[in-house]
Amino acid sequence: MLEYYATCIYQSFVVIYARPFGRSITGPYNPYRNENCGQISNPPPQRRTPMEFENLIEKTINRNVMFEGRIITVCKNDVLLPNGKTGTREIVEHNGGVCIAPITDKNELIFVRQFRSPYSEVILELPAGKLEKGEDPFEAGKRELEEETGKNADNYRDMGKFYPTPGYCGEIIHLYAAWNLKDSKMHLDDDEFLEPILIPIEKAVEMVMNNEIRDGKTQTLILKINELIRKGELL
Numbered sequence: 001m002l003e004y005y006a007t008c009i010y011q012s013f014v015v016i017y018a019r020p021f022g023r024s025i026t027g028p029y030n031p032y033r034n035e036n037c038g039q040i041s042n043p044p045p046q047r048r049t050p051m052e053f054e055n056l057i058e059k060t061i062n063r064n065v066m067f068e069g070r071i072i073t074v075c076k077n078d079v080l081l082p083n084g085k086t087g088t089r090e091i092v093e094h095n096g097g098v099c100i101a102p103i104t105d106k107n108e109l110i111f112v113r114q115f116r117s118p119y120s121e122v123i124l125e126l127p128a129g130k131l132e133k134g135e136d137p138f139e140a141g142k143r144e145l146e147e148e149t150g151k152n153a154d155n156y157r158d159m160g161k162f163y164p165t166p167g168y169c170g171e172i173i174h175l176y177a178a179w180n181l182k183d184s185k186m187h188l189d190d191d192e193f194l195e196p197i198l199i200p201i202e203k204a205v206e207m208v209m210n211n212e213i214r215d216g217k218t219q220t221l222i223l224k225i226n227e228l229i230r231k232g233e234l235l
Helices: 002-017 051-056 137-149 201-209 216-230
Strands: 059-062 065-068 072-080 086-094 097-102 108-116 121-125 128-130 151-162 173-183 194-200
Touching: 097 108, 097 137, 097 151, 097 216, 108 137, 108 201, 108 216, 121 216, 128 137, 137 151, 137 173, 137 194, 151 216, 173 216, 194 201, 201 216
Parallel strands: 097 173
Antiparallel strands: 059 072, 065 072, 072 086, 097 128, 108 121, 108 194, 151 173
16 A cells, blocks of 8 residues: 555656656657656656546456457457446557657648548548557657658657547557658658648648548647647747
8 A cells, every 4th residue: 555655646746747748859758868867767657546536447357369460459358347347348459659740831731641441531631650569659750750741850849649549449649740841752651652731730720620630630739739839839
């Protein structure tokens, strides 16, 4: 029990004093880096749910893999419910992904049009891609920026995390903004076909509100960027 309370106190310290989303990035981000001396401190212990939520927590009893593919693993897990009964949860395990918003010097965003097989339609979204196991999200974001738009950037900003489908999938998408863009070269995967397109940020916000842009991660990133620019905290 003492260990539990010590953990909670430590986490409260981290939440209060750690940098919030929106920090500028000059190199690969490590949340445990000491900004004054560059040394890496020990990471905090595994996150514990606050005691006030204990009555909501489920515990996985058995993890049963039903399918294991290149991108996802599908499990049908047995869980112990808060009321002491048991249940099942169908879970999609995923390494996560990144989404990056390239901002031009004319306050335009670089989007891509891409066919998305699950919807059988062409989707308008910001550059994005999946993480390889153990891959640094920031480095993946820079990679996707270059691959899909043919750009690099002098400045990047961490814009937080997005949980796309918490009901059944554990994917976490890491969001970034990039500006002061420089020309590079597109190099798409062999099975990747897309079309870059420039849209002013104000117009992109209108398209989100009119449901012309339906991709969730793209909606979130557009609205965050627009709000930070409005408040004078970005660019």
